[in-house]
Amino acid sequence: MKSRKYKRHTKSQRKHRNLRALSFGLIALFVLGIAGYLLFAALSPKTPSPAPNTIDISASMGGFSQNVIRVRAGEETTIRLTSLDNQYHTDGGGQHQWAVDELGLNVIAPPLGSNFATFTPDTPGTFTFYCDICCGGRANPTMQGTLVVEI
Ligand SMILES: [Cu+2]
Numbered sequence: 001m002k003s004r005k006y007k008r009h010t011k012s013q014r015k016h017r018n019l020r021a022l023s024f025g026l027i028a029l030f031v032l033g034i035a036g037y038l039l040f041a042a043l044s045p046k047t048p049s050p051a052p053n054t055i056d057i058s059a060s061m062g063g064f065s066q067n068v069i070r071v072r073a074g075e076e077t078t079i080r081l082t083s084l085d086n087q088y089h090t091d092g093g094g095q096h097q098w099a100v101d102e103l104g105l106n107v108i109a110p111p112l113g114s115n116f117a118t119f120t121p122d123t124p125g126t127f128t129f130y131c132d133i134c135c136g137g138r139a140n141p142t143m144q145g146t147l148v149v150e151i
Contacts, residue, residue, distance in 0.1 A: 053077050054116070059096035059109065060084040061135060063142030070148045073124045079107060080116040085134075087111035092134030100129045100147055108133070121149040 053076060058065040060083070071077045085094040094111025102125075107117045127147045130138035138144060 054080055056080050056082065057098060058082040058084050059098070059131060059143075061089065061091070064098075064129075064131070064145050067145040068148060069129070069145065070150055071121055073121050073149050073151055076118060076120045078116050078118040079105070080114055081107045081109040082114040083109040083111055085111060089134070095133050097131040097133045098129055099132065100127050102127050103147075105129075124149045124151050 055069055055071070055077065056065075057069070057079060059081060069079075079098060081096065081098040083094055083096040085092070085096070087094040089111070096109050098107040098109075098117075099105060103119060103121060105117050105119060107115050109115045125148075127149070128144055129147050130144040132138045132143075135143055
């Protein structure tokens with residue numbers, strides 16, 4: 001009688017242990033899945049192109065990656081700005097801007113991140129784009145460039 005009770009106890013204990021192993025396995029699988037997903041997301045290119053006609057520009061304390069950008073009038077264009085600076089920059093906190101006053105464009109990229117604006121320029125012309133967040137702002141010659149809208 002005593003041994004039977006003991007036996008039943010171990011059986012339930014074993015069941016408990018199996019359940020615990022199973023839930024541990026599920027949690028481990030879940031965590032691995034998330035880790036895998038994050039790794040994949042980190043290694044795959046940042047944000048897929050928001051539009052087919054995308055121009056990529058990066059900005060750092062050294063300036064813009066391109067000083068002249070050419071677009072076509074009447075053609076939908078996306079400007080994607082990426083900041084190469086992290087949030088520990090005292091000047092601007094790693095943010096950079098790409099603004100064109102005449103066209104009402106103002107893209108602000110977060111530290112080590114991207115942001116974009118899609119627009120269709122309708123009139124040809126030459127405009128100044130600039131960043132007014134860091135390094136003396138738009139007065140700094142390295143923090144500006146020319147947007148050429150061609151026919
Ligand atoms: Cu800047």
